[in-house]
Amino acid sequence: MAIAVALLMICAILVQKTSFSLTSPACPNVFHLMIELGDYLVQDYLKVYYGLSLKQCGGISFEISGSNSFSYNIKTSPSECYIFKNRVRAGQSGTSKEGLVTYWRLNEDCPSGYTYNITYNVCFKAYFRNSDMKYWSAAMSQCEQDGGFLYLGNSKEKMKIIHDLYHRASVVDSRVFVGASDIAKEGEWKWFDGSFIAYWKPREPNNRNNEDCAALDLAQSSERKILDFECNDRQLFICEIPVRPR
Numbered sequence: 610m611a612i613a614v615a616l617l618m619i620c621a622i623l624v625q626k627t628s629f630s631l632t633s634p635a636c637p638n639v640f641h642l643m644i645e646l647g648d649y650l651v652q653d654y655l656k657v658y659y660g661l662s663l664k665q666c667g668g669i670s671f672e673i674s675g676s677n678s679f680s681y682n683i684k685t686s687p688s689e690c691y692i693f694k695n696r697v698r699a700g701q702s703g704t705s706k707e708g709l710v711t712y713w714r715l716n717e718d719c720p721s722g723y724t725y726n727i728t729y730n731v732c733f734k735a736y737f738r739n740s741d742m743k744y745w746s747a748a749m750s751q752c753e754q755d756g757g758f759l760y761l762g763n764s765k766e767k768m769k770i771i772h773d774l775y776h777r778a779s780v781v782d783s784r785v786f787v788g789a790s791d792i793a794k795e796g797e798w799k800w801f802d803g804s805f806i807a808y809w810k811p812r813e814p815n816n817r818n819n820e821d822c823a824a825l826d827l828a829q830s831s832e833r834k835i836l837d838f839e840c841n842d843r844q845l846f847i848c849e850i851p852v853r854p855r
């Protein structure tokens with residue numbers, strides 16, 4: 610226990626928002642990305658602690674072998690700290706719990722097969738071969754296994770990177786799965802981090818035959834290329850992994 614307390618003292622959590630603002634680098638090896646998870650508590654947490662500070666919660670997550678994300682709730686009293694083994698993201702099923710914010714520990718480098726993008730500080734991999742085609746949930750699992758998630762296409766500029774990737778590859782289908790769904794609640798479309806989809810391909814989403822998973826139609830030249838698609842259709846996909854700031 611004495612060792613655990615000592616670690617908590619020296620190892621402050623660093624929180625990285627999508628704007629890449631950082632807190633003081635007291636523990637430069639441990640960076641976290643803030644995920645606005647929202648109002649669902651994913652139930653398969655390893656442990657819950659009460660009354661810890663955010664930094665202490667991050668410190669405990671760091672100490673527990675295999676944990677790489679945690680959720681923190683300041684609306685409860687005392688505050689609640691949920692430690693997860695796997696990445697937690699929006700769209701997973703859970704019980705209603707207001708005010709949860711989730712943090713992911715960031716990888717240091719891109720895994721093999723991934724390409725680093727300096728603008729967004731993420732690694733990308735396009736699974737664009739015929740044999741890569743997967744159902745949406747299997748595609749998400751592949752990305753999580755790699756250390757990230759399905760592509761987060763929440764800005765027009767970022768979409769351009771994918772467009773360029775697509776035009777360099779010879780692919781069998783222009784539609785690729787990305788990291789948004791309305792599985793948790795029909796019609797409520799969220800990216801993995803809890804942000805809403807801001808623009809769609811014309812006449813989408815239409816929920817035809819109950820479509821709950823997002824895809825990009827890369828044959829569309831405008832940025833309005835997101836459509837809702839059947840989750841149980843095999844498609845190409847793109848993964849991204851956020852990494853520690855350089």
Ligand SMILES: [Ca+2]
Binds near residue numbers: 791819820821837
């Ligand atoms: Ca739907």
Ligand SMILES: [Ca+2]
Binds near residue numbers: 820
């Ligand atoms: Ca559709």
